Amino acid sequence: MENTIYLWGDSIGKGVIYDAERQRYCLAPGRCTAILRADGLGIECHARMGATIRDGYADFCAAQTRPGGLVVIEYGGNDCDLDWDAMAAHPACRPEARTPLREFAELTRLFILEARRRQLRPVLAVPPPLLAERYFDWVTRCRDRAAVLRGLGDVQHIYRWQERYARATAELARELGCPLLDLRAPFLDADDFPALMCADGIHPNEAGQELMARASLARLRRPAG
Numbered sequence: 292m293e294n295t296i297y298l299w300g301d302s303i304g305k306g307v308i309y310d311a312e313r314q315r316y317c318l319a320p321g322r323c324t325a326i327l328r329a330d331g332l333g334i335e336c337h338a339r340m341g342a343t344i345r346d347g348y349a350d351f352c353a354a355q356t357r358p359g360g361l362v363v364i365e366y367g368g369n370d371c372d373l374d375w376d377a378m379a380a381h382p383a384c385r386p387e388a389r390t391p392l393r394e395f396a397e398l399t400r401l402f403i404l405e406a407r408r409r410q411l412r413p414v415l416a417v418p419p420p421l422l423a424e425r426y427f428d429w430v431t432r433c434r435d436r437a438a439v440l441r442g443l444g445d446v447q448h449i450y451r452w453q454e455r456y457a458r459a460t461a462e463l464a465r466e467l468g469c470p471l472l473d474l475r476a477p478f479l480d481a482d483d484f485p486a487l488m489c490a491d492g493i494h495p496n497e498a499g500q501e502l503m504a505r506a507s508l509a510r511l512r513r514p515a516g
Contacts, residue, residue: 302338323501344367
């Protein structure tokens, strides 16, 4: 049987981290996919920075795959992102997410159905949580911090907003009988969650990527459950 694991996702799945010394984003040498490959898993990574479920589904429909393998679907981080410039300019009118929640769920459903039509076994991944305070500091670096805060109501609203997309992913997995790769729980269970995150508060750092790899190995070794 074909044992390729196709990964469609965003920069977290790709293994992007923020290098504070160089002040730029780069690929982590010890990223999750590299660790999985070193452990013998055949990973074909199609994740890309900035991608939403809309981008991923379009890419998947245009790609060639072989039947029998797994396809891990990892989105939500960019989908739930807000237009921070618009919020800073008009805090009383909270903008919609890049992908509204209902559209996110529907496109994820279509992705699953298309994967099954191709005789692939879909696995839904719940991305890691963001660190609200750090992410708020990041998105307000060059914006009106007070206006953005008025638009949010409170800093932790960012976390709750992202949580809705994580819950939608988990609910779809239950509804459609998909294995769930929960990359959120290991971070929430960690003794020092902030130490696993980059300066931007949303990308896991290299230690966070290693934690993702351990969780992935444990789950992908039993894909049918």
